[in-house]
Amino acid sequence: MPEFTLRLRRYDPDAGEAPYWDEHTIELESHQSVLEGILQARARFDGSIGIRCSCRAAICGSCGVRINGQPALACHTHLDQAMTGARDGVIEVEPMGNMPVIKDLIVDMDAVHWAKIRRVTPWLINKEPIPEREYIVPHEAMVDVTQSMACIQCGACVSDCLSMEVDPLFIGPAALAKAYRFVGDPRDAQHFSRLKDLAEDPHGIYDCTHCFKCIEACPKGVAPMSQIMRLRRVAGRDHQIDDGNNGGRHERSFTNLVRDYGILWEAEVLPRSYGGDSRLAKLSPRAGGELLESLPVIAKALLRGKVTPKGVLKPHRLPKDDLKQIKRIYETIEGREAGERFELNLYISGYDEEQEGAGGATPDAASDAAQGGDGGQQGAEAGQPGQSPEGSPSR
Numbered sequence: 223m224p225e226f227t228l229r230l231r232r233y234d235p236d237a238g239e240a241p242y243w244d245e246h247t248i249e250l251e252s253h254q255s256v257l258e259g260i261l262q263a264r265a266r267f268d269g270s271i272g273i274r275c276s277c278r279a280a281i282c283g284s285c286g287v288r289i290n291g292q293p294a295l296a297c298h299t300h301l302d303q304a305m306t307g308a309r310d311g312v313i314e315v316e317p318m319g320n321m322p323v324i325k326d327l328i329v330d331m332d333a334v335h336w337a338k339i340r341r342v343t344p345w346l347i348n349k350e351p352i353p354e355r356e357y358i359v360p361h362e363a364m365v366d367v368t369q370s371m372a373c374i375q376c377g378a379c380v381s382d383c384l385s386m387e388v389d390p391l392f393i394g395p396a397a398l399a400k401a402y403r404f405v406g407d408p409r410d411a412q413h414f415s416r417l418k419d420l421a422e423d424p425h426g427i428y429d430c431t432h433c434f435k436c437i438e439a440c441p442k443g444v445a446p447m448s449q450i451m452r453l454r455r456v457a458g459r460d461h462q463i464d465d466g467n468n469g470g471r472h473e474r475s476f477t478n479l480v481r482d483y484g485i486l487w488e489a490e491v492l493p494r495s496y497g498g499d500s501r502l503a504k505l506s507p508r509a510g511g512e513l514l515e516s517l518p519v520i521a522k523a524l525l526r527g528k529v530t531p532k533g534v535l536k537p538h539r540l541p542k543d544d545l546k547q548i549k550r551i552y553e554t555i556e557g558r559e560a561g562e563r564f565e566l567n568l569y570i571s572g573y574d575e576e577q578e579g580a581g582g583a584t585p586d587a588a589s590d591a592a593q594g595g596d597g598g599q600q601g602a603e604a605g606q607p608g609q610s611p612e613g614s615p616s617r
């Protein structure tokens with residue numbers, strides 16, 4: 223039987239001692255999981271090792287940890303797989319980040335993760351009048367929210383979220399993915415107020431910095447960052463929500479500057495984010511105030527040659543034909559009605575016959591998931607990046 227050495231991060235806040243590393247050598251087949259290794263170490267060497275687990279099948283979300291510095295489910299990581307990331311031949315296991323440690327590998331999910339989930343009203347507020355029988359929901363609409371429904375609440379994305387590291391009040395990837403589950407559901411009656419709330423919150427949808435960490439971390443392919451981008455699209459484009467954080471205007475300033483000049487004209491981003499989408503934006507009192515505050519930074523950048531006076535005053539210009547091509551892309555995308563937009567999704571919409579051999583979840587699996595069935599979980603697992611029809615249009 224092969225041997226593996228586990229290096230476990232130990233910490234008991236009640237003991238008043240600093241955290242430390244603890245090593246144990248276990249004997250297991252290499253296809254067995256890191257969780258089984260930890261449980262063996264606990265059974266054979268030290269009954270006080272703290273680890274939370276339940277299903278041992280990547281379903282319950284209890285065993286989230288960091289393995290060799292990366293967030294993972296301990297029950298879903300084979301020992302040989304963990305060895306490939308081990309720095310000195312030892313598998314390091316630590317508690318997840320961004321959450322306080324209760325003991326050893328157990329973090330306080332209630333204080334952070336679940337508090338944030340509760341923040342987004344994680345239930346459906348149904349439309350009235352209530353139909354005599356069931357609500358009829360278009361298949362495409364359910365497919366659209368299936369990806370966010372695949373979440374098992376493990377907290378791996380929260381653990382690695384860079385925004386949350388800087389701003390612990392950020393609502394965060396898991397909760398915002400949960401929010402899209404209801405914003406994308408046609409049966410929910412509160413789309414506008416949910417979005418307005420999340421857009422106006424300074425720790426809401428515009429607090430995400432697009433770092434992709436949550437997408438890499440998620441063991442279920444939920445792609446929380448993509449769900450946040452969907453929330454932004456629906457808030458800005460479909461509901462025209464102009465938030466007090468300038469998030470919507472900031473995004474529009476990027477896309478409109480690229481549309482108009484072909485390349486981002488950076489000097490215009492700040493004034494337009496505060497003053498609106500025009501060259502006169504810098505004259506607006508809000509933009510003027512921000513520009514004044516930023517003068518020391520701008521002066522430093524000018525002195526260091528990072529920006530030039532010409533670059534500030536004049537945009538880059540692409541050749542006319544190239545610019546035309548860029549405008550054509552915008553016309554195609556912006557000309558679409560909201561219902562015609564193609565969202566990237568793990569799930570593809572269609573019929574069983576078309577799905578055969580495609581490797582995607584069937585409509586049945588998607589609708590099963592829509593009702594909280596297991597088909598969705600398995601579909602999501604089959605659809606993890608690299609093995610899936612990720613990127614297939616959902617509608």
Ligand code: SF4
Pocket residue numbers: 379382383384385386394395429430431432433434435436437446447450
């Ligand atoms: S993409 Fe956004 S939500 Fe996801 S980890 Fe980065 S900052 Fe957090």
Ligand code: SF4
Pocket residue numbers: 372373374375376377378379380395396399439440441442443444445446
């Ligand atoms: S989105 Fe993914 S990583 Fe985040 S809690 Fe859900 S399953 Fe875990």
Ligand code: FES
Pocket residue numbers: 274275276277278279280281282283284285286295296297298
């Ligand atoms: S024990 Fe349930 S997900 Fe690992």
